[in-house]
Amino acid sequence: MNIKQATTIDEVIQLLDEIIEISKVEQSAIGLFTMLYREVTVRIKEGIADHSFQNGERMEKLDVIFANRYIKAYYQYKAKEKPSECWEFSFQQAEKFWPIVVQHLLLGINAHVNLDLGVAAAQVSTVDDIGDLKGDFDKINGILSSLVGNVEQCLIKIWPTLTILLKWTGKMDNFFIDFSMEVARDGAWKFANEFVALPENQTEACIQLRDKKITEIARLVSNPGYFVSAIFKFIRLFEKGTVAQKIIDLQIVQLKKVDCAAT
Numbered sequence: 412m413n414i415k416q417a418t419t420i421d422e423v424i425q426l427l428d429e430i431i432e433i434s435k436v437e438q439s440a441i442g443l444f445t446m447l448y449r450e451v452t453v454r455i456k457e458g459i460a461d462h463s464f465q466n467g468e469r470m471e472k473l474d475v476i477f478a479n480r481y482i483k484a485y486y487q488y489k490a491k492e493k494p495s496e497c498w499e500f501s502f503q504q505a506e507k508f509w510p511i512v513v514q515h516l517l518l519g520i521n522a523h524v525n526l527d528l529g530v531a532a533a534q535v536s537t538v539d540d541i542g543d544l545k546g547d548f549d550k551i552n553g554i555l556s557s558l559v560g561n562v563e564q565c566l567i568k569i570w571p572t573l574t575i576l577l578k579w580t581g582k583m584d585n586f587f588i589d590f591s592m593e594v595a596r597d598g599a600w601k602f603a604n605e606f607v608a609l610p611e612n613q614t615e616a617c618i619q620l621r622d623k624k625i626t627e628i629a630r631l632v633s634n635p636g637y638f639v640s641a642i643f644k645f646i647r648l649f650e651k652g653t654v655a656q657k658i659i660d661l662q663i664v665q666l667k668k669v670d671c672a673a674t
Contacts, residue, residue, distance in 0.1 A: 414486045416479045420456050420471050423478040424449060430485055435655040440505035441485065442658045443512055444519025447558055450662075452478060454554045464547045469535055473547075477531035481523055495618075497522040497625040504633055511647050512657060516559060517632045524552065524595040525625045529602035530618060538608050545600070552596040559592065 417423040427449040434442025455474050459467040484494035488502045501518040504510050510518075528551070536544055602621060609617055634640060652660065 414483055414490075416482060417475055420452065420459070420474050423452050423475060423482075424456070426482050427452065427478070430482070431658060435658055438654040440510070440515045440654050441502060442654065443505075443515045443661060444501075444523075445485075446658050446661045447516055447555075448478075448481065448519065448523065450558050451551070451555050454558075455551065458550070458554075464550060465543070466547065469544070470547055473531055473535045473544075473551075476534050477523075477527055480527040480531065484522075495522070495526060496622045497526055497629050500626050500629045500633075504629075509644060509647055510633065511643050511650065512661075514632055514643065518629055520555065520559070520592070520595060521625060521629050521632060524555070524592075524599050525602075525628065526618070526621055528552075529599040529606055529621070532599070532603035533607035536603075536607050541604060541607050548600060548603075549596065552592065552599075556592045 415426055415429075417426055427445055430445045431442050431449065433439070434445060452474065455464075455470065458464050459470055464470040480495075481498070484498035485502070487494040488499060493499070494502070501515075501522050504518055505515060528548075532544055532548055533541070606614065606617060635643075650657075
């Protein structure tokens with residue numbers, strides 16, 4: 412299989428659209444994170460256009476490198492080649508029945524932010540100027556956090572009685588997402604600063620070591636303990652709609668947010 416790669420942010424969106432459409436046809440949960448990530452990319456494109464980022468040219472370069480790591484991992488997995496371990500684990504979970512929407516999203520975020528974002532940030536920087544990237548780096552994570560926060564509306568549509576559970580647990584799912592995003596952001600920035608200082612002959616070993624650590628986090632997301640796992644299984648049994656419909660629901664929620672922001 413041809414490993415497709417983008418050269419511009421528009422090509423990134425096009426390739427993500429292709430993965431989403433394939434996922435709908437194949438009823439693959441891989442499309443859930445891809446749908447969310449597509450919206451992140453669109454927001455970044457809009458931010459570049461309206462000069463929200465400190466350095467728009469650098470941001471597009473970062474976005475393309477960042478996205479290509481995910482796109483490459485996807486096509487490697489589809490070709491039965493070996494992607495990074497954390498992505499392989501995420502894709503394998505997408506083939507299973509029990510993970511719920513939140514878990515699929517967190518598995519994708521874990522691999523992409525904790526591993527890919529740090530590598531991409533280092534690749535557009537030097538030891539001397541990486542500090543200049545911090546503001547734009549945080550904006551990317553802010554965009555992702557805001558989009559994940561909107562997913563609760565989608566989950567309620569997929570499983571209407573989720574509102575009862577949220578009241579009972581004190582919005583446990585929001586805490587889980589917010590905490591994970593904060594930890595991921597800080598860890599990714601620390602990793603980027605360590606990675607950018609490495610000599611070239613040590614970078615691959617560093618990525619592999621980081622990959623193993625991030626895969627362990629993925630295993631915790633997949634199996635967060637008996638009590639939480641039991642709740643997630645209960646949610647999964649009453650989820651409504653096919654995987655394709657869930658992907659569409661995610662898209663509708665994000666589009667509604669855009670419409671509200673524009674009015």
